[in-house]
Amino acid sequence: xxxxxxxxxxxxxxxxxxxxxxxxxxxxxxxxxxxxxxxxxxxxxxxxxxxxxxxxxxxxxxxxxxxxxxxxxxxxxxxxxxxxxxxxxxxxxxxxxxxxxxxxxxxxxxxxxxxxxxxxxxxxxxxxxxxxxxxxxxxxxxxxxxxxxxxxxxxxxxxxxxxxxxxxxxxxxxxxxxxxxxxxxxxxxxxxxxxxxxxxxxxxxxxxxxxxxxxxxxxxxxxxxxxxxxxxxxxxxxxxxxxxxxxxxxxxxxxxxxxxxxxxxxxxxxxxxxxxxxxxxxxxxxxxxxxxxxxxxxxxxxxxxxxxxxxxxxxxxxxxxxxxxxx
Amino acid sequence: xxxxxxxxxxxxxxxxxxxxxxxxxxxxxxxxxxxxxxxxxxxxxxxxxxxxxxxxxxxxxxxxxxxxxxxxxxxxxxxxxxxxxxxxxxxxxxxxxxxxxxxxxxxxxxxxxxxxxxxxxxxxxxxxxxxxxxxxxxxxxxxxxxxxxxxxxxxxxxxxxxxxxxxxxxxxxxxxxxxxxxxxxxxxxxxxxxxxxxxxxxxxxxxxxxxxxxxxxxxxxxxxxxxxxxxxxxxxxxxxxxxxxxxxxxxxxxxxxxxxxxxxxxxxxxxxxxxxxxxxxxxxxxxxxxxxxxxxxxxxxxxxxxxxxxxxxxxxxxxxxxxxxxxxxxxxxxxxxxxxxxxxxxxxxxxxxxxxxxxxxxxxxxxxxxxxxxxxxxxxxxxxxxxxxxxxxxxxxxxxxxxxxxxxxxxxxxxxxxxxxxxxxxxxxxxxxxxxxxxxxxxxxxxxxxxxxxxxxxxxxxxxxxxxxxxxxxxxxxxxxxxxxxxxxxxxxxxxxxxxxxxxxxxxxxxxxxxxxxxxxxxxxxxxxxxxxxxxxxxxxxxxxxxxxxxxxxxxxxxxxxxxxxxxxxxxxxxxxxxxxxxxxxxxxxxxxxxxxxxx
Numbered sequence: 001x002x003x004x005x006x007x008x009x010x011x012x013x014x015x016x017x018x019x020x021x022x023x024x025x026x027x028x029x030x031x032x033x034x035x036x037x038x039x040x041x042x043x044x045x046x047x048x049x050x051x052x053x054x055x056x057x058x059x060x061x062x063x064x065x066x067x068x069x070x071x072x073x074x075x076x077x078x079x080x081x082x083x084x085x086x087x088x089x090x091x092x093x094x095x096x097x098x099x100x101x102x103x104x105x106x107x108x109x110x111x112x113x114x115x116x117x118x119x120x121x122x123x124x125x126x127x128x129x130x131x132x133x134x135x136x137x138x139x140x141x142x143x144x145x146x147x148x149x150x151x152x153x154x155x156x157x158x159x160x161x162x163x164x165x166x167x168x169x170x171x172x173x174x175x176x177x178x179x180x181x182x183x184x185x186x187x188x189x190x191x192x193x194x195x196x197x198x199x200x201x202x203x204x205x206x207x208x209x210x211x212x213x214x215x216x217x218x219x220x221x222x223x224x225x226x227x228x229x230x231x232x233x234x235x236x237x238x239x240x241x242x243x244x245x246x247x248x249x250x251x252x253x254x255x256x257x258x259x260x261x262x263x264x265x266x267x268x269x270x271x272x273x274x275x276x277x278x279x280x281x282x283x284x285x286x287x288x289x290x291x292x293x294x295x296x297x298x299x300x301x302x303x304x305x306x307x308x309x310x311x312x313x314x315x316x317x318x319x320x321x322x323x324x325x326x327x
Numbered sequence: 328x329x330x331x332x333x334x335x336x337x338x339x340x341x342x343x344x345x346x347x348x349x350x351x352x353x354x355x356x357x358x359x360x361x362x363x364x365x366x367x368x369x370x371x372x373x374x375x376x377x378x379x380x381x382x383x384x385x386x387x388x389x390x391x392x393x394x395x396x397x398x399x400x401x402x403x404x405x406x407x408x409x410x411x412x413x414x415x416x417x418x419x420x421x422x423x424x425x426x427x428x429x430x431x432x433x434x435x436x437x438x439x440x441x442x443x444x445x446x447x448x449x450x451x452x453x454x455x456x457x458x459x460x461x462x463x464x465x466x467x468x469x470x471x472x473x474x475x476x477x478x479x480x481x482x483x484x485x486x487x488x489x490x491x492x493x494x495x496x497x498x499x500x501x502x503x504x505x506x507x508x509x510x511x512x513x514x515x516x517x518x519x520x521x522x523x524x525x526x527x528x529x530x531x532x533x534x535x536x537x538x539x540x541x542x543x544x545x546x547x548x549x550x551x552x553x554x555x556x557x558x559x560x561x562x563x564x565x566x567x568x569x570x571x572x573x574x575x576x577x578x579x580x581x582x583x584x585x586x587x588x589x590x591x592x593x594x595x596x597x598x599x600x601x602x603x604x605x606x607x608x609x610x611x612x613x614x615x616x617x618x619x620x621x622x623x624x625x626x627x628x629x630x631x632x633x634x635x636x637x638x639x640x641x642x643x644x645x646x647x648x649x650x651x652x653x654x655x656x657x658x659x660x661x662x663x664x665x666x667x668x669x670x671x672x673x674x675x676x677x678x679x680x681x682x683x684x685x686x687x688x689x690x691x692x693x694x695x696x697x698x699x700x701x702x703x704x705x706x707x708x709x710x711x712x713x714x715x716x717x718x719x720x721x722x723x724x725x726x727x728x729x730x731x732x733x734x735x736x737x738x739x740x741x742x743x744x745x746x747x748x749x750x751x752x753x754x755x756x757x758x759x760x761x762x763x764x765x766x767x768x769x770x771x772x773x774x775x776x777x778x779x780x781x782x783x784x785x786x787x788x789x790x791x792x793x794x795x796x797x798x799x800x801x802x803x804x805x806x807x808x809x810x811x812x813x814x815x816x817x818x819x820x821x822x823x824x825x826x827x828x829x830x831x832x833x834x835x836x837x838x839x840x841x842x843x844x845x846x847x848x849x850x851x852x853x854x855x856x857x858x859x860x861x862x863x864x865x866x867x868x869x870x871x872x873x874x875x876x877x878x879x880x881x882x883x884x885x886x887x888x889x890x891x892x893x894x895x896x897x898x899x900x901x902x903x904x905x906x907x908x909x910x911x912x913x914x915x916x917x918x919x920x921x922x923x924x925x926x927x
Contacts, residue, residue: 001770001771001913001915002771002828002913002914002915002918005918006829007832049505049506052507052513064748065748081386083386096386131507132507147869148865148866148869151865151869152861152862152865152866155861155865156858156861156862159857159858159861160858163854163857164854172858200877203862203866203877203878204811204881206862207859207862207863207881208815210855210858210859210862211818211855211856211858211859212855214851214854214855214858215822215851215855217854218850218851218854218855219851221850222847222850242825242829243825245821245825245828246818246821246822246825249771249821249825250815250817250818250821252767253764253767253768253814253815253817253818253821254811254814254815254818255814256760256763256764256767256814257760257763257764257810257811257813257814257815258811258814260756260759260760260763260810261756261760261807261810261811264752264755264756264759265752265753265756265806265807265810266748266749266752266753266803268749268803269803269807272807273807276811
């Protein structure tokens with residue numbers, strides 16, 4: 001089966017940059033605004049703390065998934081674990097419930113209301129304890145997360161500079177940034193909370209995104225030396241078109257796995273798979289419509305100074321001249 | 328490629344596959360039999376231990392003694408005041424810490440200095456200390472509310488950070504550590520095997536001090552022995568008088584404090600009794616506590632240690648294990664090395680006790696001044712237990728001291744029933760994901776796609792066989808990682824197949840298509856994966872806990888991906904696809920016919 005045959009299909013991507021680049025930029029700004037000004041990122045229990053409650057039941061056969069089903073819609077960032085040993089006297093099963101609820105008393109009320117289903121309070125079940133918990137992820141970790149982003153950006157730029165050249169670096173970095181920011185924007189709009197699972201998804205996404213961009217760049221690098229005399233725009237168009245099949249297929253198999261995770265992987269992985277599914281789609285978009293225009297921009301800016309040996313500067317200049325002459 | 332080359336490739340890949348499944352088997356077995364503790368005897372010990380979310384583990388609530396920290400800090404302020412007063416020529420009669428009210432009591436020698444003293448305090452400690460109203464010419468100081476808050480906050484955060492460092496070094500997978508309430512810390516260890524060892528590791532304050540033994544030097548014969556006998560007699564007498572023994576106290580430190588306060592008048596000024604743990608010479612398994620008199624004035628804090636590691640020394644005691652015994656070597660940071668040299672230089676010929684959390688570890692004679700490095704010997708005992716002790720000691724020294732003492736207030740073992748659901752859904756997702764990816768690849772790339780799916784299955788198995796061999800913990804996000812890898816790992820293969828299609832379109836023969844497809848895809852695969860590895864490496868050095876675990880899994884995955892795509896798959900292609908008329912790569916018959924006519 002073939003969906004994209006570059007011999008028969010050729011999309012004029014570079015032409016469309018005029019439309020997509022301003023659109024991306026505007027959306028990027030909106031996402032940044034949502035992240036840092038209003039409404040801001042909604043942190044889950046891992047980051048901002050919440051409430052921890054112990055609930056003990058008389059009935060030893062109580063089904064934890066029924067409990068989860070009951071509480072999932074009312075307690076954000078719910079997590080339930082079973083306690084063994086040290087069970088409150090007079091009861092036979094106990095669970096530890098944590099959630100991102102601000103107020104201890106509110107959580108008590110919610111629990112009292114929604115556990116009616118399981119019998120009368122204090123006879124069939126009881127709240128054995130109720131505490132507020134602090135965030136699992138401290139300020140030190142946030143700081144080191146920021147540091148790792150900065151170092152990663154620098155090192156990747158350096159690597160791209162060595163293996164490709166300076167003209168590619170901004171596209172690679174901004175491409176990843178774009179994907180992370182857009183995905184955060186989506187998380188804010190959909191009301192998804194930032195949990196450690198979501199952070200893991202974002203980290204995976206960063207890896208996926210840089211991967212995607214580099215594959216396109218690799219083709220541009222190759223075409224620079226094989227398509228001498230052609231304009232940079234034509235080179236980029238060719239590179240995107242010939243990697244299109246790969247970009248879409250890899251995205252597809254990844255999304256396939258993610259959709260399965262979303263539906264079968266259980267409730268605690270839902271945020272993870274949703275974040276990544278959206279992120280991968282954004283990643284496909286960005287490697288074409290963000291990283292490549294940035295390469296063209298970097299090429300215009302730095303092309304004359306630091307063109308790679310594979311792409312003689314002269315031919316590049318000549319190509320532009322020919323183009324101008326035609327116009 | 329000549330035939331011996333292909334032979335090597337086939338053997339190598341075949342052996343690798345067998346090894347992979349051999350190493351993976353225990354992990355698969357654990358997932359299907361989560362209740363059984365042991366894997367069958369024929370299996371290697373390479374099952375990935377399951378995380379807290381999959382099989383439960385230990386849940387602990389730790390209490391931090393912040394009041395003590397507050398007092399310690401106030402005491403430190405007191406010493407600073409003494410020092411500065413001496414500089415400013417203000418003579419002090421005494422500086423005392425009143426623990427009950429949390430105040431410093433400063434008696435001045437001459438009331439005329441009062442103004443000068445108060446000015447000094449407000450000049451230097453305006454933010455941190457409050458001057459109270461003097462009573463009968465005695466000054467009282469208290470920490471300001473802001474300073475108290477600051478001290479407590481810092482101590483709490485530092486405690487969390489220190490515990491995290493220690494646990495990370497200890498190698499427990501993905502511990503969850505968080506603040507709880509005002510002075511509690513919540514720690515969860517998934518599938519922790521040694522809760523008791525963890526408890527001691529966490530609980531050690533790890534305050535290391537170097538203290539000079541009072542009233543003894545090497546020139547006085549049998550000094551240590553005489554002192555010991557003398558102290559033991561004194562302790563016995565107060566024990567009898569107060570009607571208590573070591574066993575009457577829950578904490579050894581309480582007993583030590585009681586003995587010291589009872590004997591206060593009989594001991595020289597500025598000295599206190601500390602104990603050294605040793606073995607009874609008559610009965611090796613029995614522990615005895617040897618009292619040592621230590622100077623409380625000639626004391627050097629060990630917080631300047633910046634490196635500590637276990638090394639072997641040939642002990643003169645001639646232990647059973649060939650005389651080698653573990654000890655801890657340490658380095659002192661450059662800033663403190665000079666002062667330490669001065670300190671030790673003063674007491675050459677004296678005994679210097681190495682005191683950890685109030686317990687004397689050893690008391691060697693100072694042969695010469697010590698500069699930037701030293702070592703701590705650990706008494707005697709069985710080799711295994713000494714090695715463990717040395718390892719734990721080096722961990723706590725490296726990870727830093729806890730600013731406050733910590734007490735386990737709540738300890739619970741979490742049951743595995745919740746994890747059972749997670750394992751079930753994880754398994755189902757895994758199987759579905761594999762078959763869907765297989766179906767997609769087969770439809771899109773034909774026989775090559777089927778090969779790709781099988782290679783991907785071996786690839787994912789290999790990743791988890793490696794992780795299992797390294798005893799990395801498997802958590803639910805970990806299973807999610809496998810499912811995701813199934814989808815992502817085909818990437819390199821897709822790149823290769825797309826390249827092959829291009830070569831087919833360019834009219835190359837099947838053998839050329841295979842060679843060129845792999846060759847040309849190589850740079851894209853390499854560069855795209857190295858950039859991802861760079862990110863993972865940074866995470867590995869900056870992250871903690873689960874982030875590090877994630878980064879590590881990612882790196883193993885990438886390395887395996889690249890190898891499987893460029894070497895393993897190529898071998899299969901060389902074996903089964905070479906010299907065929909057409910390459911089954913999912914291109915339409917129509918297009919192939921067209922190409923053939925064009926060529927003809």
